[in-house]
Amino acid sequence: MSLTTLAPGATIGIIGGGQLGRMSAMAAARLGYHVHVLSAEPDPPAQDTAHRVTIGAYDDEAVLRAFAQSVSAITFEFENISASGLDLLASLCPVHPAGSILAISQDRILEKSFLGDHDIPVADWVSVPDRDALPEAVASLGFPFILKTTRFGYDGKGQFRIADQEAIDALAAHLPYPLIAEGFVDFERELSVMVARNEAGEIRCFSTTENQHRDGILDYSLAPARIPVALAEEAQRLAAHIATTIGLVGIMGVEMFVSARGALLVNEIAPRPHNSGHWTMDACLIDQFEMHIRAVAGLPLPDPFRHSDAAMKNLIGFEGVGLCDAVLAQPGLALHLYGKHETRAGRKMGHVNALFPLGALPGPYGIAARFDQALKPALEIAQEP
Ligand SMILES: Nc1ncnc2c1ncn2[C@@H]1O[C@H](COP(=O)(O)OP(=O)(O)O)[C@@H](O)[C@H]1O
Numbered sequence: 001m002s003l004t005t006l007a008p009g010a011t012i013g014i015i016g017g018g019q020l021g022r023m024s025a026m027a028a029a030r031l032g033y034h035v036h037v038l039s040a041e042p043d044p045p046a047q048d049t050a051h052r053v054t055i056g057a058y059d060d061e062a063v064l065r066a067f068a069q070s071v072s073a074i075t076f077e078f079e080n081i082s083a084s085g086l087d088l089l090a091s092l093c094p095v096h097p098a099g100s101i102l103a104i105s106q107d108r109i110l111e112k113s114f115l116g117d118h119d120i121p122v123a124d125w126v127s128v129p130d131r132d133a134l135p136e137a138v139a140s141l142g143f144p145f146i147l148k149t150t151r152f153g154y155d156g157k158g159q160f161r162i163a164d165q166e167a168i169d170a171l172a173a174h175l176p177y178p179l180i181a182e183g184f185v186d187f188e189r190e191l192s193v194m195v196a197r198n199e200a201g202e203i204r205c206f207s208t209t210e211n212q213h214r215d216g217i218l219d220y221s222l223a224p225a226r227i228p229v230a231l232a233e234e235a236q237r238l239a240a241h242i243a244t245t246i247g248l249v250g251i252m253g254v255e256m257f258v259s260a261r262g263a264l265l266v267n268e269i270a271p272r273p274h275n276s277g278h279w280t281m282d283a284c285l286i287d288q289f290e291m292h293i294r295a296v297a298g299l300p301l302p303d304p305f306r307h308s309d310a311a312m313k314n315l316i317g318f319e320g321v322g323l324c325d326a327v328l329a330q331p332g333l334a335l336h337l338y339g340k341h342e343t344r345a346g347r348k349m350g351h352v353n354a355l356f357p358l359g360a361l362p363g364p365y366g367i368a369a370r371f372d373q374a375l376k377p378a379l380e381i382a383q384e385p
Pocket residue numbers: 123146153154155156157182183184185186187190213216255267268
């Protein structure tokens with residue numbers, strides 16, 4: 001197979017116009033590419049940074065056809081494009097990552113099956129296609145467990161924590177089947193690895209990142225994770241293994257739990273730039289968005305060269321918007337806003353990165369004094385548990 005490299009001046013198509021598309025388009029522009037964004041929503045965040053924007057439905061054949069014919073390669077920042085839409089695009093233009101990867105990540109059952117089939121450790125799970133399958137889930141997982149919609153979940157949406165039989169009895173008739181039931185992981189912490197791979201098979205992992213969620217939404221990320229180096233490297237090996245076996249071209253976020261016994265369990269994969277990789281924008285020479293565009297464009301993937309340790313805090317909803325003035329006034333913080341016109345509860349409005357000298361952030365299970373001072377009072381970052 002001949003490998004294609006996009007020349008400067010080529011146009012890359014991005015499906016989805018959210019903040020991930022906005023920031024991918026900035027990276028593409030820096031490398032000399034144009035970006036054409038296809039967004040189903042009017043006024044998308046990516047319209048400020050893209051060369052061209054089409055507003056149209058992701059399942060409209062005429063829209064997809066015209067979009068594919070206007071670009072040299074297609075990628076996406078939005079995962080819920082239909083399989084038939086992806087097939088149509090792929091018949092007209094190279095699509096990276098491939099639709100088959102998206103199909104796996106779109107469906108939690110396909111995703112868990114794929115990971116299990118490749119000996120990647122995951123939490124215990126049971127498919128719950130309908131109400132009749134609930135007793136089997138209870139019998140095999142025990143309480144507590146989590147029910148999740150198999151498709152279209154994000155930021156903790158479509159999830160139901162089930163503590164006991166009473167909770168099931170109350171919910172069973174109203175749940176949005178099909179579901180997956182997952183054993184509740186009493187995790188010690190959550191990690192993620194951003195891994196990029198190009199068609200030539202070059203692979204790069206960013207530093208293993210520690211993530212803290214609040215109300216099901218990523219609250220902040222720390223890089224590198226405050227864990228022993230051997231565990232951080234094992235997480236990167238797992239991510240690279242998944243990228244290779246799935247045939248990734250592009251970037252992918254691999255979310256993991258560290259179990260109470262210190263073992264890694266993969267939670268989910270996201271074959272696109274990922275919120276937990278936003279720290280790379282200020283702490284690395286090559287950030288996750290550039291690595292993604294490089295992979296899609298067939299360019300070499302260099303070492304990302306993390307020159308600093310970093311903390312990323314999401315600015316969510318009204319509370320997040322309310323922090324902006326303090327962030328702007330405090331030295332040492334980089335503010336990134338997404339240009340969303342309307343603030344809503346739980347909506348990601350922007351993020352802020354704080355940098356630290358290498359080694360000043362962690363040390364396994366320790367925390368540097370400077371870390372707190374630089375972030376407070378503007379930002380609340382939890383202490384080492
Ligand atoms: N099996 C589980 N055990 C414990 N916590 C979980 C489990 N699954 C999800 N969570 C928590 O919920 C968060 C969101 O779940 P996730 O499966 O990543 O869905 P989403 O697609 O919404 O990100 C996770 O980051 C984690 O904090």
